[in-house]
Amino acid sequence: MQGHVGESDNGKLILYKAWFCPFAERALIACKEKSIDFIEKEIDPYKKTEEWLSINPNGTVPALTQNGKNLYESSICVEYINDCYNNDVNLLPLDPYDRAYVRLWGDITGKKIVPFYYKTMKTPEEDDKKKSIEDLLAGIELFSKETQKREGPFFMGNVFGYVDLMLFPFVYRCNAVLGRYRDFKVPKEEKYQAYNRWYEACLEHESVKSILQDQEKLFDGYNSKYTNPRL
Amino acid sequence: MQGHVGESDNGKLILYKAWFCPFAERALIACKEKSIDFIEKEIDPYKKTEEWLSINPNGTVPALTQNGKNLYESSICVEYINDCYNNDVNLLPLDPYDRAYVRLWGDITGKKIVPFYYKTMKTPEEDDKKKSIEDLLAGIELFSKETQKREGPFFMGNVFGYVDLMLFPFVYRCNAVLGRYRDFKVPKEEKYQAYNRWYEACLEHESVKSILQDQEKLFDGYNSKYTNPRL
Numbered sequence: 359m360q361g362h363v364g365e366s367d368n369g370k371l372i373l374y375k376a377w378f379c380p381f382a383e384r385a386l387i388a389c390k391e392k393s394i395d396f397i398e399k400e401i402d403p404y405k406k407t408e409e410w411l412s413i414n415p416n417g418t419v420p421a422l423t424q425n426g427k428n429l430y431e432s433s434i435c436v437e438y439i440n441d442c443y444n445n446d447v448n449l450l451p452l453d454p455y456d457r458a459y460v461r462l463w464g465d466i467t468g469k470k471i472v473p474f475y476y477k478t479m480k481t482p483e484e485d486d487k488k489k490s491i492e493d494l495l496a497g498i499e500l501f502s503k504e505t506q507k508r509e510g511p512f513f514m515g516n517v518f519g520y521v522d523l524m525l526f527p528f529v530y531r532c533n534a535v536l537g538r539y540r541d542f543k544v545p546k547e548e549k550y551q552a553y554n555r556w557y558e559a560c561l562e563h564e565s566v567k568s569i570l571q572d573q574e575k576l577f578d579g580y581n582s583k584y585t586n587p588r589l
Numbered sequence: 590m591q592g593h594v595g596e597s598d599n600g601k602l603i604l605y606k607a608w609f610c611p612f613a614e615r616a617l618i619a620c621k622e623k624s625i626d627f628i629e630k631e632i633d634p635y636k637k638t639e640e641w642l643s644i645n646p647n648g649t650v651p652a653l654t655q656n657g658k659n660l661y662e663s664s665i666c667v668e669y670i671n672d673c674y675n676n677d678v679n680l681l682p683l684d685p686y687d688r689a690y691v692r693l694w695g696d697i698t699g700k701k702i703v704p705f706y707y708k709t710m711k712t713p714e715e716d717d718k719k720k721s722i723e724d725l726l727a728g729i730e731l732f733s734k735e736t737q738k739r740e741g742p743f744f745m746g747n748v749f750g751y752v753d754l755m756l757f758p759f760v761y762r763c764n765a766v767l768g769r770y771r772d773f774k775v776p777k778e779e780k781y782q783a784y785n786r787w788y789e790a791c792l793e794h795e796s797v798k799s800i801l802q803d804q805e806k807l808f809d810g811y812n813s814k815y816t817n818p819r820l
Contacts, residue, residue, distance in 0.1 A: 427686055434692045441685035454672035455658055461665045 371396040371439070374413065374421040376403050378579045380527030383569060385420035385435040387523040390565035392443045433464060436520065450520045460514065463504065464524040470497035472528050478540055479580075491542055494532070498544055501525070502553035510552060511559030518563050526560045534573035535580050602627040602670070605644065605652040607634050609810045611758030614800060616651035616666040618754040621796035623674040664695060667751065681751045691745065694735065695755040701728035706759050709771055710811075722773055725763070729775055732756070733784035741783060742790030749794050757791045765804035766811050 373389060373396055375382035389396050401410060406417045414421040414430040421430040422438065429438055440449040450457045474494035481487050505513050513521040536542035544550050544557075560566050604620060604627055606613035620627050632641060637648045645652040645661040652661040653669065660669055671680040681688045705725035712718050736744050744752040767773035775781050775788075791797050 424686070427690075429686075429689050429693060431693060431696055434689050434696065437692065438685055438689035441688060454669055455655070455660075457672060458660050458665050458669035459658075461668065462660060462662060465662055465665065 369425060371442075372399055372423040373397070373435075374399045374401045374410075374419050374423070376401055376419045377571060378576065379403070379419050380531055381432040382419040383527035384432040384523055385422070385439065386569050387527075387565050388436045388439040388449055390568055391449060391518070391523070392439055392445060392447050394439070394443055433461075433468075433524065436523065440520075448519070449523070451514065456514070460520045463501075463513065463521045467497065467501055467521065467525045470500055471525065475528050475532050475536065478532075478536055478542065487540060491536075491540065494536075494542070495544065498529070498553050499549050502550050502556075505556055506552035511555050513556065518560070518565070522556070522560055522563075523566075526557075526566060529557060530561075530570070530573075531576060534571075534576040538577055539580065600656060602673075603630055603654040604628070604666075605630045605632045605641075605650050605654070607632055607650045608802060609807065610634070610650050611762055612663040613650040614758035615663040615754055616653070616670065617800050618758075618796050619667045619670040619680060621799055622680060622749070622754070623670055623676060623678050625670070625674055664692075664699075664755065667754065671751075679750070680754070682745065687745070691751045694732075694744065694752045698728070698732055698752065698756045701731055702756065703759050706763050706767065709763075709767055709773065718771060722767075722771065725767075725773070726775070729760070729784050730780050733781050733787075736787055737783035742786050744787065749791070749796070753787070753791055753794075754797075757788075757797060760788060761792075761801070761804075762807060765802075765807040769808055770811065 371389070371394060373382075373385055375386055375398060377400060386398070401419055401421075403410075403417050403419050411417055413423060413428045416430060418430060420432055420435050421428060422435050423429075424442075429435055436449065450460055471494065474490050474497060478487060478490040478494055481490055501513075508515045510516075512518050513525075532542055532544075544554060546554065561570075602620070602625060604613075604616055606617055606629060608631060617629070632650055632652075634641075634648055634650050642648055644654060644659045647661060649661060651663055651666050652659060653666050654660075655673075660666055667680065681691055702725065705721050705728060709718060709721040709725055712721055732744075739746045741747075743749045744756075763773055763775075775785060777785065792801075
């Protein structure tokens with residue numbers, strides 16, 4: 359169900375998102391995984407209206423509203439969705455150590471991969487671009503090495519979950535945008551093997567497939583009014 | 590119980606900390622709150638030995654080890670301690686929205702207060718110092734306003750918890766270090782009233798009192814080999 363800011367929610371969870379935003383996709387995938395009957399509201403997060411800022415003072419997506427209460431920050435939204443809808447799907451493991459471990463790897467990939475997607479895209483200098491792609495690949499190698507510890511194809515094994523949905527929207531954009539703008543490609547080498555298998559498995563995973571943006575649209579969006587301020 | 594890196598843990602939780610580090614104190618307070626029988630190991634996080642980096646590749650405190658498994662990042666350590674030791678003390682509320690809300694305010698204070706403690710301390714320029722103290726006070730005012738929504742004295746009301754332990758170690762150092770180096774003081778004004786009440790309540794709270802460093806020692810430590818690289 360699609361809707362607009364201010365619309366009545368009838369107790370349903372409202373997810374504020376922007377079609378181009380990978381942070382918002384983290385929460386969107388979480389909603390799909392948990393099979394929630396929720397309301398999607400497309401926002402232009404760069405239009406800082408009073409109404410929008412009353413929901414999220416930072417003006418970023420994703421943001422959530424339920425029963426008049428608001429939340430934001432993608433990892434917090436994802437954990438809320440997981441905590442709030444206690445069906446059979448657990449996005450985070452129930453074991454305390456494993457739960458901490460996936461939080462840690464959500465954090466690690468958020469620091470070692472995500473920033474280099476934006477940096478590679480933004481940098482106009484050839485040398486900086488090269489360095490940034492190296493850093494991005496180093497982050498992906500680290501993730502691949504950790505993923506390889508288990509059977510796969512997902513980060514924790516055969517169940518799709520927290521780390522997968524926290525990372526995938528960004529590396530999907532690496533292929534869609536950086537692949538064409540910056541000649542970025544993850545090589546088919548041994549050290550990226552677990553990553554490449556993981557990527558393909560995510561691409562075919564139902565909740566991910568249901569929200570994927572067309573790569574051509576994302577690529578075009580690179581120059582649009584939405585993505586430009588960020589680049 | 591005090592110990593050293595590599596010592597056998599007999600299944601007990603090992604907490605790696607450095608006496609001067611407020612991030613480590615977050616996990617330390619969590620352990621005290623949950624009344625855990627744990628092992629404290631004092632680390633010089635600036636000595637990046639192979640053994641230490643094998644526990645935390647970032648070389649930061651806090652880090653945890655239990656049954657040969659490691660964790661780091663203070664918020665992740667705190668949640669692990671809370672999840673792992675399910676006694677009657679809940680550092681995070683059980684209600685999903687409230688739980689997300691305290692995570693959000695842990696994050697907000699971590700962005701709007703914590704960085705300005707370090708920035709105020711580091712900056713040599715008079716103008717930057719003034720701006721940084723303004724930012725620090727703005728963050729404290731924001732926190733005060735939010736705390737005021739409930740009866741207090743703690744962030745969520747009469748129970749000490751997540752947001753309190755995430756923030757207190759830093760504002761304690763604001764008083765200990767910035768108070769003398771930078772003439773920093775939170776005024777006794779209406780807009781800081783809930784904060785000032787909160788601060789006094791934390792100062793008297795048992796788990797906090799049991800781990801507090803002497804302000805004089807922290808002040809002296811400002812020039813020590815430990816704190817200097819950070820400043």
